Amino acid sequence: MVGSALLKKEKLKDAYNELSSSFDEVAGPSMIRFTRLLLREINIPEKPVCLDVGCGTGISTFELAKKIQDGGNIYGIDFSKLMIVQAKNNAERLGLVDIKFSTGDAEQLDFPDSMFDLVLSNQTLPFIPNKQKALTEMHRVLKPGGEAALLFYGGSVYREILKIAMEVASRHPEYPTFMEAVVEFRNELIQLEDAVDLFESAGFKDHMIYGRDQILFVDPSFWMKKGMLWDMWNSGLPKDAVNSIQDELMAECRKLSGSRGFKHTTYNVLAIGVKGK
Template identity: 25%
Template sequence: MKPPEEIKLEVKERFSNLSGTYDQIMFLKQITLRLVELTHLKSGDAVLDVATGTGAAAIAAAQIVGEKGKVVGVDLSPAMLAHARRKVNEARLQNVEVYEGDAEHLDFPDSFFDHVICSLGLFFMPDMIAALREWQRVLKPGGSIGFSSFGAGLFEPLIGLWINRLKQHGLMPASLPVKRLETPADCQAVLRGSGFSKIEVQFEQLGYFIPTVGERWNDIVTGLEGEPLKQLTPELRNQIEKEHMEELMAFMTPEGLFVSIPALFSWGWKSG
């Protein structure tokens, strides 16, 4: 297993490379906004958004907590944070700040936030329990930690089709740690292991239709799925594109290609 600091550097680099196209990935925003909605924030709350990325959750939370509230976003990637700051400025929000920082070592006092949220970020962290314990430290008694993760069957059957296409060309799919939190039992275990006793996990089947196979290809090349293509010649990349778009046509419906997004939303409440 790689050292934790090496993993963090890889995550930082991976998302810095994605920062320019990150907001084009529809399902990320869909899950993120749903987490904010389900966490039941209220006016005046102080909220920490860990792995804030380009700021979607932080901005949505800031609009709920209002002028009397405060939202702080933390992320490893300066490139992602640059987009977050731009969006905060465009929205003219005065109650949001974003900082570069490590989720396992937060620069905030004990019992500082009413809620801590983390959308699709916890499973990237080398030591999830250490991260959750640190978030619990900065959480006020009675406050909640909420995070989202992907359930089993993410993107099926489309992801299976893509992986098979890569393997036919001797390519390995991008290694993603999403399976670390793909069941309710997984989510409950990390919350219990970090000291929470009051726990809730909610499953929702989300998804959407992509109108054309070309848009599915764009999602691949702008997201983590497309990482194996970066090492290829333009000729081979074009060949794989042609082959994959042809096989995708078998999955087209009148509404388009369905992207299945099984999502888990988990919360733990700090006692007191």
């Protein structure tokens, strides 16, 4: 069990290292939108000490810095070394060099107890193998009265493309790793009730957790862009099968596309927990 968790973590690290150079372009607009949604829901004290867990290239961290402006201390950690390199480059370009970026593990935060007023995490929790341990660590490093604010995909997100991927994978038992990758992604999505249990087990007795659906229409090729689901699912396929399976997925998406494009549903869980005083 421990070995499989470590293997999953290393695979994720490799994937995000590979994505680091294109991450801002692929994920930037949606990450900014999500971060602003999250920041509207929280109370930030004057001169706060803040931590962004799973900061990636710093997209969420920089939005937080804009909201704080002067007088705070901000730290950002990510387990991908190349993401942190990109975050530091972005910080220099934006003139936000006071932000302290470093590699780190959400399951073992390298910070003392009760250090932070705010712990932020945007679209990270589903990709952490031991989610309970990560939330317990966030609770540990918060000051009494401090807030953990997380936003992440959960529940029925991507239900339409997941259904198609499961159907295509079932036609190809000769590629079991493709089905495994799709099922693994689906199983990592956190249900709303599970989020409540995770927060309470981590020590957050005072919390606000809710989910929101949003329907979007996209071109079917959206899923084939670097950094999207196809990147996660095709890693176990033989090279000579990647194009044919991709074409099959695209054909199924096009069958279900209307004049506005392919409909897909996003489902985000917004979870805020306060550490007791």
